[in-house]
Structure formats: structure tokens, C-alpha cells
Amino acid sequence: xxxxxxxxxxxxxILFSLFVLLVYDLFNEVDKxxxxxxxxxxxxxxxxxxxxxxxxxxxxxxxxxxSKFNRQLLVIYGLIILNIVYSYSFGLESLxxxxxLLFSIFIYLFFFKFYSxxxxxxxxxxxxxxxxxxxxxxxxxxxxxxxxFIGANTTVKIYGDNNAYILLSFLPLxxxxxxxxxxxxxxxxxxxxxxxxxxxxxxxALLICLxxxxxxxxxxxxxxxxxxxxxxxxxITTFIAVLYIIYSxxxxxxxxxxxxxxxxxxxxxxxxxxxxxxxxxxxxxxNSFITYFFGKGYNSVQALTKMKTxxxxxxxxxxxxxxxxxxxxxxSLLLMFILNQIKTIKKLFVVKSDVVIPYFMLFVIFFFxxxxxxxFEMANFVYLLIGYAVINVLLNNLRIQQx
Numbered sequence: 445x446x447x448x449x450x451x452x453x454x455x456x457x458i459l460f461s462l463f464v465l466l467v468y469d470l471f472n473e474v475d476k477x478x479x480x481x482x483x484x485x486x487x488x489x490x491x492x493x494x495x496x497x498x499x500x501x502x503x504x505x506x507x508x509x510x511s512k513f514n515r516q517l518l519v520i521y522g523l524i525i526l527n528i529v530y531s532y533s534f535g536l537e538s539l540x541x542x543x544x545l546l547f548s549i550f551i552y553l554f555f556f557k558f559y560s561x562x563x564x565x566x567x568x569x570x571x572x573x574x575x576x577x578x579x580x581x582x583x584x585x586x587x588x589x590x591x592x593f594i595g596a597n598t599t600v601k602i603y604g605d606n607n608a609y610i611l612l613s614f615l616p617l618x619x620x621x622x623x624x625x626x627x628x629x630x631x632x633x634x635x636x637x638x639x640x641x642x643x644x645x646x647x648x649a650l651l652i653c654l655x656x657x658x659x660x661x662x663x664x665x666x667x668x669x670x671x672x673x674x675x676x677x678x679x680i681t682t683f684i685a686v687l688y689i690i691y692s693x694x695x696x697x698x699x700x701x702x703x704x705x706x707x708x709x710x711x712x713x714x715x716x717x718x719x720x721x722x723x724x725x726x727x728x729x730x731n732s733f734i735t736y737f738f739g740k741g742y743n744s745v746q747a748l749t750k751m752k753t754x755x756x757x758x759x760x761x762x763x764x765x766x767x768x769x770x771x772x773x774x775x776s777l778l779l780m781f782i783l784n785q786i787k788t789i790k791k792l793f794v795v796k797s798d799v800v801i802p803y804f805m806l807f808v809i810f811f812f813x814x815x816x817x818x819x820f821e822m823a824n825f826v827y828l829l830i831g832y833a834v835i836n837v838l839l840n841n842l843r844i845q846q847x
Contacts, residue, residue, distance in 0.1 A: 451562050452570075454501065458554065459574040461494055462826070466578060470585050470607065488540065491547040491823075498554035508560040509840050513788075513832070514553075516781045521549050523770055523777065524820060527742035541742075541821070548826045555833035563837065568620065571834065575617045578827075579630050582611040583637030590640045608641035609817060612650055612809055613827040616802035616835065619657075649812040653805040660804065664796045719749065719757055720764055727768045739771035758821075762814035765821070782811065788839065799838050806831050 465487050528534070528542050559567070586607055615634055621627045631654075638650050726748055727735065740748075745768050749757035759765035766774040785807045792800035809828060810819060819825045 448562060451501075451558065452567060454497070455558055455562075455567055456570055458494065458498070458551075459570055461490060462551075462830075463574060463577060463581075465490055466610070466827075467581060470582070488543065492543055495543065495547045495550050498550040502550060502553045502557055505557050505561055508557060511556075511836055511840060512784060513836050514556065516777070516784060517552070518549070520774075520777050520781060520820060521545060523774055524742060527739075527770065531742050533743070538742075544823045545821070548823070548829055551826050552829040552833050555830050556837060559834050559837040560840065571617065572621050572626075575614050575621070576626070576630060579611065579614050579618070579634050579637075582607055582614075583633045586611070586637045586641045608638050608643035608646035609809075609813060610824045610827055611637050611641070612646050612653075613824070613831060615650070615653060615809070616805040616831045619802040619805070620834065645812050645816040649809050652812075653808050656804050656808065657801050660793070660801045664793070664798060664800065719760065722748065722752060723759055723764045723768045727771075735771065737771045737773055739767070739769045739774055742769055744769050758818060760817055762818050762820060765818060778814070782807075782814070785810070792839075795842075797842060799835060799842060802831070802835050803839070806835060 468487055525542065525545060528538050528545070531538060611634060615631070618627055618630045618634070621630070635650065635654075638646050641647075723745055727740070730736070730740070745759045745765055746756040748768070749755060759768065762778060763775065766778050770777075785803075789800060789804050789807060792803060806828065813819050813828075819828070
């Protein structure tokens with residue numbers, strides 16, 4: 445019993461710490477995360493502390509049911525870590541990157557093991573408080589930035605940085621909240637935040653998530669009755685009205701954000717096409733079997749773009765980053781990881797489990813970030829990993845019940 449209370453206190457500490465990191469990043473120029481500055485020392489030390497605590501917890505608590513998702517995730521991270529450790533340019537920045545990757549892995553393992561062993565209504569309540577607070581804080585920050593209440597013209601043209609992707613990462617966990625009114629309110633708040641961020645990939649992913657949720661609810665939950673139908677129509681109408689108001693207020697910015705999709709192949713997506721072509725051409729024209737199969741190593745994309753453009757740019761795509769940095773081996777592992785999730789969604793739909801909705805959302809968010817942004821080498825991936833951890837526990841419990 446004492447252990448249970450101690451572990452409950454531990455999850456409160458971890459959730460509170462992650463929330464502090466989240467808020468700190470919002471107000472301390474997270475776009476400069478690569479620089480070694482005093483403003484970034486606090487989160488670095490905090491991550492190392494949480495890494496040690498989560499690692500200690502993972503080793504202390506006994507074994508639990510194995511997960512295919514876990515194995516694939518650890519193999520991918522293992523490949524990236526080996527490339528960092530054996531890089532010829534291993535230094536301080538490499539150590540910082542290594543600490544972030546280990547932080548993400550062990551936070552995932554912490555939540556997976558914790559909710560496998562100690563999950564109950566109280567610990568789920570702690571998670572719901574964390575999710576609710578994070579959605580509200582992130583959405584308020586984006587809205588305040590958009591209307592220049594904070595930032596004073598510094599955030600209007602950077603489209604909320606990647607805050608929209610972090611905000612979107614909490615959407616699947618909203619569906620674990622059993623209070624329908626709170627759930628719907630959080631979805632509306634989150635939607636406003638994502639659309640006011642004007643982050644194209646996040647907006648498209650959100651729409652697909654909500655359309656998918658509507659489809660799965662009709663096919664699986666099968667809520668009937670005139671009152672329920674009226675509620676659904678009212679919610680959909682309200683949702684469309686909110687989006688229309690946002691679009692009307694910022695029409696020019698929306699048109700500007702999507703205008704480059706009609707451009708040529710090289711310049712689409714704020715110039716991503718140029719970077720994509722550069723990465724693929726450099727990998728293909730290497731004419732080296734080792735490069736084709738193993739890639740050019742960690743940070744090779746940044747080294748390439750620094751040499752060609754003068755700025756060390758990220759690939760803005762897991763697919764392009766993996767093919768250039770880790771070759772066909774890395775790309776194959778990524779595709780296997782994606783295929784495993786698709787198979788899981790299919791199985792959940794066949795057995796008509798309501799877990800299919802949050803899992804589908806996790807996959808959509810992950811997939812769009814993999815195409816147009818990036819997951820594994822981004823510190824903010826940890827928030828999506830928390831969702832994977834908790835929902836993968838639910839999947840394991842579902843498999844146990846079926847047996």
C-alpha cells in the first residue's frame with residue numbers, strides 16, 4: 445500500500461514536471477532549442493532528472509506483458525542512438541541530442557509500465573488533469589500570440605512554431621476522459637488553438653482525426669435516439685460555425701499559408717520541396733551500397749543543408765531523414781512501425797473496440813508529422829509518446845480479456 449501511494453506521488457511529480465517543461469518552452473523561445481544558452485539549461489537539467497527517475501522506476505518494477513510496438517520503438521531509437529554515439533563529430537550537441545532521445549524513450553517506458561501495473565481511477569484522474577491543463581495553456585498561448593497579446597508581432601508570421609503539433613498530441617488522450625461535456629469542450633478549445641496556429645499539417649491531421657472519430661463512433665458506439673442525434677448535429681454545426689468564424693477573421697493568412705501548394709514541385713510547403721529534392725538527390729547520387737543501406741549517419745541532413753544553403757535545416761520529414769541518415773535499413777524499420785499501427789487499427793475496428801478512436805488519432809498525428817514535420821528526433825514527440833504508452837496499455841488489457 446505504501447508503494448502504491450509512493451508511485452501515485454511519482455506520477456504526479458512526472459506529470460507536473462512535464463507541464464512545467466511545456467510552459468517553460470512556450471515562453472523561452474523553443475525555436476532556439478539547439479543553442480547552448482542559460483535559458484535552455486533548466487529544461488536540460490530537468491529532462492536528465494526525469495530520465496534518471498523514469499529509468500530507475502523502469503528497472504525497479506517487475507516485468508510486464510511484452511508489446512510489439514515497444515520492441516519496434518526501441519529498435520528505431522537504438523539505431524538513432526548508435527549513429528549518435530559512433531558519429532565522428534560526437535560532442536556537446538551530440539550529448540544534448542542523446543539526452544533528449546533517452547528522455548523520450550524512458551518517459552514512454554515509465555508511463556507504459558506505470559499504467560500497466562498501477563492504473564486506477566485516481567491515476568487516470570491525474571492524467572486527465574494534465575491533459576486538460578495542457579490543452580488550455582497551449583490554446584490560450586496560441587490565441588494570445590495570434591492576437592498579439594503576447595509576443596508583440598513576433599509570433600504572427602511564424603504560425604505558432606510547432607505548438608500546434610504539441611497541442612494536437614493531446615487529442616487522443618481527450619478520448620480517455622469519460623465526462624462527455626469536458627471531452628467535447630476540450631475538443632472545441634483544441635480545435636480553435638490548432639486552427640489559429642495556422643499550421644497546415646496540424647490542421648489537416650486534426651480534420652482527419654475528427655472525421656475518423658465521427659465514422660468510428662457511428663459504426664462502433666452506435667449511439668441511437670433522437671436526443672443523441674440532435675446533440676451530434678448541434679455539435680457538428682457549432683464546430684463548422686467556429687471554423688468559419690476563424691477563417692473569416694484570418695482569411696488572408698489562411699490563403700497565404702496554403703498558396704504555395706499550388707506552386708511548382710520544388711517550392712511547395714514553404715520551400716520544403718527544395719530540401720526534399722536535395723536530400724533524395726544526395727542520397728541517390730552517392731553510388732555507395734553502404735550509404736544506400738545504412739545512410740550517412742545522424743545529423744547528415746543538417747550537414748548537407750548547411751553546406752548547400754548556408755543554414756543547417758532539418759529534413760522536416762521522418763521518411764526523408766531516415767532514408768538519408770539511416771538508409772534503407774532505417775526506412776524499413778519506420779515502415780514496419782507504421783504497418784504495425786495500421787494492423788492494430790484494423791483489428792480494433794473488427795472487434796468493435798472504442799480504443800480504436802484514440803489509437804486512430806495517434807496514428808494520424810504521427811503519420812502526418814512523419815510526412816511533413818518529424819517525430820523521433822524532436823523533443824516534443826514525448827507528448828505523443830505518452831498517448832501511445834497509455835493506450836498501448838489498454839490494448840494489452842484488451843488482449844488479455846479476449847484470451
